[in-house]
Amino acid sequence: MTATLIWILVALVAIGVYLSWTAGRLDRLHVRMDAARAALDAQLLRRASVAQELATSGVLDPAASIVLYEAAHAARQAEEEQREVAESELSQALRAVFEDPAQVEAVREAPGGEEAARELAEAVRRVPMARRFHNDAVGAARRLREHRKVRWFRLAGHAPFPLAVEMDDEPPAALVERAS
Numbered sequence: 001m002t003a004t005l006i007w008i009l010v011a012l013v014a015i016g017v018y019l020s021w022t023a024g025r026l027d028r029l030h031v032r033m034d035a036a037r038a039a040l041d042a043q044l045l046r047r048a049s050v051a052q053e054l055a056t057s058g059v060l061d062p063a064a065s066i067v068l069y070e071a072a073h074a075a076r077q078a079e080e081e082q083r084e085v086a087e088s089e090l091s092q093a094l095r096a097v098f099e100d101p102a103q104v105e106a107v108r109e110a111p112g113g114e115e116a117a118r119e120l121a122e123a124v125r126r127v128p129m130a131r132r133f134h135n136d137a138v139g140a141a142r143r144l145r146e147h148r149k150v151r152w153f154r155l156a157g158h159a160p161f162p163l164a165v166e167m168d169d170e171p172p173a174a175l176v177e178r179a180s
Helices: 002-056 062-077 080-097 101-109 113-145 148-152 173-179
Strands: none
Touching: 002 062, 002 080, 002 113, 002 148, 062 080, 080 113, 101 113, 101 173, 113 148, 113 173
């Protein structure tokens, strides 16, 4: 009888340790996901800021400046629910403005344009990477949260279900090619 109780106690402790380890792993994934989201938000803000700065610099023609400024302003001011749409529209505006390599060269030839074009090229290149890191962290957290043991024992607590960021973040080819 005593040996049976000891084995039951050992099994319960082992299960408890395993569940605790799984909960800790899930918590670390949520922390990683939050850090990746903060990095993505920083890159999106940087891209919008650089685009807005370039639009107001007077280097671009007036029509391109207006398109770029409005898209960048909308991306910076968007509510969380509309953020992906606004960021996608900024990506489309950047591609529309910088689809012609001559436009990129015109920006580079203007005073201070070389640095502005380089900074914008870096910003548009970093956004897809930051989004990929975030979505990888979300995928890992989702896979773990879908396990039965996590659901049955409610190891995720009250944390919201992780959502991936789906947006158009393709950089303008003429801008990125020149910067490489």
